[in-house]
Amino acid sequence: MTVELAPVSVPDFGLPLQKPSVPVHTYDLRCREAYDRAGCDWVAVYADREHFSNIAYLCDFEPRFEEALLMLGPDDVRVIITGNECVSFAQAMTRLTSFEVRLCQAMSLPGQDRSRAPSLLAVLKDIGILAGQRIGLVGWKPPALEAGEDAGFFFPSVYVDALRRSAGDPSAVVDRTESLMHPEQGLRAIVDADQIAAFEWAASRATAAVWRIVTQVREGDSELEAAARMAYAGEPLSAHVMLASSDASGPVVGLRSPTARRLSRGDGVTTAVGYWGGLSARAGLISDGDDDFLKTASAYFKGLLAWYETVDIGVAGTEVFSRVSETLAQGGLGSMLNPGHLCGHEEWVNTPIRPTGDYRLRSGMVFQVDIIPTPMPLGWALNCEDPVVLADAALRSEIATRHPDVMSRIDARRSFMAEALGVNLSPSILPLGQTPGCLAPFWLKSGHLLVKG
Incomplete structure (x- = not known):
């Protein structure tokens, strides 16, 4: 040659x-498929400014300045939890047939108001997470299994801890990132x-x-x-x-x-x-x-x-x-x-x-x-x-x-x-x-x- x-x-x-749009029903189907693949009672999808792609793929919202969680639950429950600045942004940008946006001010930038909804644990309880339920985490990349069996989660520990407390059992919180990001079978x-x-x-x-x-x-x-x-x-x-x-x-x-x-x-x-x-x-x-x-x-x-x-x-x-x-x-x-x-x-x-x-x-x-x-x-x-x-x-x-x-x-x-x-x-x-x-x-x-x- x-x-x-x-x-x-x-x-x-x-x-x-003009950018072509993805239909709302496609985002609905993606959320349903992500939930079904995880095989858990709840799925928690993490996002921040750098690690936004999984949540954007699922609902077309991506947080700016703050963190966010997309919670997928039984009976097509879909809840976005985010901070002070992104609540209205999530309400405007999310492309799902039905969803809720909940404020958790712990996700807001330092020094901002924390007087209305400071506790993630309280928000998780309020949306319906019960002790004994299993929660699948979707972080920004799958665990590095090559590093050993205790590879942990690519998901902020402050949120992992809250989810574990909500489930009442640390072992009930498991990684499901590959359900979206596996190199061949991922959604x-x-x-x-x-x-x-x-x-x-x-x-x-x-x-x-x-x-x-x-x-x-x-x-x-x-x-x-x-x-x-x-x-x-x-x-x-x-x-x-x-x-x-x-x-x-x-x-x-x-x-x-x-x-x-x-x-x-x-x-x-x-x-x-x-x-x-x-x-x-x-x-x-x-x-x-x-x-x-x-x-x-x-x-x-x-x-x-x-x-x-x-x-x-x-x-x-x-x-x-x-x-x-x-x-x-x-x-x-x-x-x-x-x-x-x-x-x-x-x-x-x-x-x-x-x-x-x-x-x-x-x-x-x-x-x-x-x-x-x-x-x-x-x-x-x-x-x-x-x-x-x-x-x-x-x-x-x-x-x-x-x-x-x-x-x-x-x-x-x-x-x-x-x-x-x-x-x-x-x-x-x-x-x-x-x-x-x-x-x-x-x-x-x-x-x-x-x-x-």
């Missing part, structure tokens, strides 16, 4: 303005046509924002000026905006926020923008050419091609991991993290793509093509992250019927990847972003992309 640097014009696939591992359309809206806008940075950056820009070229329009973020650069005196720190540092010719640079349902990242050189860098970038691009050519419905995650790892190794590279993972409202839900484990890729899985090459010399950066979804014929038909504009953009992206980049995708791989597979190693020559020869 050969890789070439060639002039490529990226089409305008059309940028969606959130598979999404429907409406959610795919909503995520395509986010992915389209995030990838367009990153591509504006890549194509408009100029030598002498500050990192802040370069980041401003994304033209942020206020979309809900799944991660902070990242943009960082460095010369050969130090590493390019990918997670860093932009600063006043000026971009100079030869610097490595990286950027990432993530909205709910899609993150895009690109990294390269502030340059119009460098033979050594091009050689490494070509080896990395072969790893991306291996991902796209291996992934399909029914394929084992271990096979994807091995194929990508082996291809990168031929160029002296590895993948810093798992080469690909499930994404949702947050950037990383879980991943079936692992060196071990019996996990298969399934229709309805939304993936981040996330291959971070390592090692990188000081002052170099490479990255090309895009969101895609796997969809069988039935799901593709449903997307086309319910959201024809979405499928039209997806079909155009698939054609572009095949005709311009030489990447022939399985029919099940649907690119969600505006620049699928577009890797411009030299940002001062961004009209030239790596393509399969």
Whole structure:
């Protein structure tokens, strides 16, 4: 396989303005399924500003400034417990047929009023939790069982303690996070046509924002000026905006926020923008050419091609991991993290793509093509992250019927990847972003992309 640097014009696939909505009845069904899967009398779903995705998936509310619990109980009881600032927000934003919002001022910010409803224990009793009942916890990630049998919960202990006291028996409180976040069987591992359309809206806008940075950056820009070229329009973020650069005196720190540092010719640079349902990242050189860098970038691009050519419905995650790892190794590279993972409202839900484990890729899985090459010399950066979804014929038909504009953009992206980049995708791989597979190693020559020869 050969890789070439060639002039490529990226089409305008059309940028969606109106975000497709997920119907209320879908959120009702999600709550019912989450409750049934847990096999408990009650399910407690934790959320805060950083860890909001599970609650957002279940009811479309996510707390701001405060914590919240979504309590799912017998007979379709659904109660959101939150602090002073989010009570009215939850009432306005929650998309369920029936629900209650209860105030617990312990969830409010420090120094705020605690005179009306300070006790979580009292609220839990008031909504109907009884001694002897079993409570399943959904935290922000499953327990790390590899760390030992007593792995605990990824759920604040102050709330775990209150739930245990409500149940009257510490052993009655159990973890059920994997019911939502298991890498293959979790409720959130598979999404429907409406959610795919909503995520395509986010992915389209995030990838367009990153591509504006890549194509408009100029030598002498500050990192802040370069980041401003994304033209942020206020979309809900799944991660902070990242943009960082460095010369050969130090590493390019990918997670860093932009600063006043000026971009100079030869610097490595990286950027990432993530909205709910899609993150895009690109990294390269502030340059119009460098033979050594091009050689490494070509080896990395072969790893991306291996991902796209291996992934399909029914394929084992271990096979994807091995194929990508082996291809990168031929160029002296590895993948810093798992080469690909499930994404949702947050950037990383879980991943079936692992060196071990019996996990298969399934229709309805939304993936981040996330291959971070390592090692990188000081002052170099490479990255090309895009969101895609796997969809069988039935799901593709449903997307086309319910959201024809979405499928039209997806079909155009698939054609572009095949005709311009030489990447022939399985029919099940649907690119969600505006620049699928577009890797411009030299940002001062961004009209030239790596393509399969």
